[in-house]
Amino acid sequence: MSTIKAIGRLGAVIVLIAVFFALAGAVGLREPWAALLFLFQWSMMEEMKLDRLPRSVLGAATGVAIASLPAWLTPSIGAGAGLAVMLMAVLVAVFLLIRGMAGVVINPATMAFLTVATIPHITQAARPVDLFLGIVAGVIYFGGLAAIPAALAKRRAGVSEGAAP
Template sequence: MNKMSPVKGFGVLIAVIVVLAGYIAAAAALHLSEAWAGFLFLLYWSMVEEAKPDRIPRSAIGAFVGAGTAALMTLAPAALGMGPGMALFMGIVLLLVYAIIMGWAPIAVNMATMIFLTVGTIPHVQGHADWRQVFFGILAGIVYFGGLALVAGAIGKRKAVAAQARRG
């Protein structure tokens, strides 16, 4: 592992604070009541997918599939009645678990799916979440954090090309 100097580590900490404060400000400006969903996207994408821009699609689709399935735990019983609604929800969960075991549809059924499904089925989330806002929160996280990564990658490539040109 690359050891970082305390000064450089402090600089990275300041950059993290600025990025997170920017997301919080954007979420507040957009009146997102479920901004946590964007942070959960960031947590998964940065820790599991190493914040690689090419891994945004699988992280995003998995997040939406997981959150959508979690939303069914509330929405299906309300629409179909408790028994049929919960049976539908549990059937879909079992299908997703089987799909992840079998390695089917990894762009849609992956660890992001399972993380969002798990968090979305926490009783407090089930009882209080505004699911539309959860989806907007995920989208905000994708656009904000993914957009920053794409911009940073483009700047890094431009700097690398310029440095290569200077070397000859």
């Protein structure tokens, strides 16, 4: 890719992310970074392929869910037991990742979100629901943006197929 083209793409990325943050602020999204982590994971590990979007979404949600187990379980079974359940879930997830099993839900997205969502500052300051909403916002915004060129290409292909040879 030429330097000029790369600068143009960089400019487009800056504008799209700025628009995302403006929209996130307008709707009161508390954890917009989760959307950017989703974008990073999906773009770098799955090359923003639309057919890989469900895998990234389910993996991200699974990672946040595992990380959220102590928050969800502490009121009913206590902090120590909630943490123990989470650690057992982490062991199961890592085992499944190593074995290559359950790849739709246990994948690099799972591990990325599990790692970040267990950062002490995040576990203390962020509510699990806000993390999930951040992921949903990223899927809707960035997934929607990625779907536009695919839909246009599909439409153009349909138009050219209908044209006379």
